[in-house]
Amino acid sequence: MNRRSPLRRKLVSFGYGVFYRIPPRWRHRLVKTVTARYSVGSVVLIFDSEATGPERILLLRQPPGRGWTLPAGLLERREAPIDAACREAAEETGIQLTPDQVTPAVPNAMVHHTGHWVDMVFTARVPASTTRTSVDGAEVWEARWHAVDDLPVLTPATARLLGHYGIGPEAYRDQTGATR
DSSP states (O other), X not given: OOOSOHHHHHHHHHHHHHHTTSOHHHHHHHHHHHSOOOEEEEEEEEEETTOSSSOEEEEEEOTTOSSEEOSEEEOOTTOOHHHHXXXXXXXXXXXXXXXXXXXXXXXXXXXXXXXXXXXXEEEEEEOTXXXXXXXXXXXXXXXXXXXXXSOOOBOHHHHHHHHTTTOSTTOOBOTTSOBO
16 A cells, blocks of 8 residues: 555655656666675684684784774775675785685675665685784784684674674573574
């Protein structure tokens, strides 16, 4: 059942009639001007493949150093998200990943409506004992492995993102206390 008033239906119909009379090029520009724009980035959760106890994840301390974060960054023009994840891992941690070592996390896309960005999230597993990290000291101060059940203070965005994967202080817990 249509709940719109007859006047509203006429106004909407009139608006669409005017909109579709605008030349396509101008119409496209108008839509781009008034619709939300999102930045797209890639995040990679790098886990220690040798962890015998609780899982361990690689976290970064970046300026201004108020919390730990994950290897992440914006996509370059025409760059595939999985390639961006590999590039960011190399730039920020020194770990050289190839696309076949990286798998999409589930869920793969995290939409941050308040900041107007989308994170494409990937996971990778590497042996911490033989994987050397190197940081530049400017963009990243420190890279360190942390047990997922004993994480340091995280940035709010990192805590929220990890929470979607059942990790950290904002992990979703059901009524029995188990994380999803």
